[in-house]
Amino acid sequence: MKLIVANWKSNKTTPEAKEWLQEIFNFQFSIFNLKIILAASFIHLPILKESITPKSNISLAAQNVSPFPSGPYTGEVSAEMLTGLVDYVILGHSERRRYFRETNEMVAEKVKQASRYKIKPIVCLDEPYIESQIATLTNCCVEESIFAYEPLLAIGSGKPDNPERVNKISKRIKKLTNNAPVLYGGSVNAKNAKKIIQENYIDGLLVGNASLNPKEFTKIVRSA
Ligand code: PGA
Secondary structure (H helix, E strand, C coil): CEEEEEECCCCCCHHHHHHHHHHHHHHCCCCCCEEEEEECCHHHHHHHHHHCCHHHCEEEEECCCCCCCCCCCCCCCCHHHHCCCCCEEEECCHHHHHHCCCCHHHHHHHHHHHHHCCCEEEEEECCCCHHHHHHCCCHHHHHHCEEEECCHHHCCCCCCCCHHHHHHHHHHHHHHCCCCCEEEECCCCCCCHHHHHCCCCCCEEEECHHHCCHHHHHHHHHHC
């Protein structure tokens, strides 16, 4: 089963979010062996959830979660609050590590919180830290997680890593994680998606900028 994640990041107003979903529904993919995961901002999740039917084969993801349980943590969204709303959560994205000073330890706490509430973490990793980033997660969480190889230089740059290298690194991540699913993210678009996803050890794609436009995103899904 290939996974294609649309990571909207900090984009889209509520009407734009609804419009995107409507356009995606209109495309009527015949999706075999493929799952679309939409990672939207917290504020859009309830609205998107209402519009998504089981037949549409789209699951929702959050882009972050609190490292703490529910309680006196002003401004945080706990994993418990996300139950019933999302099946996945993206954690440890390089933008969170860079702009919000997230450490491996904080990511590990978030992974634990998500796992406690049966929300599957999609943990982002990058060279040369892959081993240490995985090592901070406890064994139980590694087994329950999906990983995404996200080279910093490839994110938002228009310069994806080359597919052979991505395949090699994905193979290494699988070895370190007891064969967990591994996605690739970094400048994926409709032109390069097919070549990347065809590689043996890649289980899917994490798409940022190119997921914002439903037409472009559909082309990526079709190429998978
Ligand atoms: P990009 O983002 O597709 O815009 O490079 C990917 C990501 O950050 O996961």
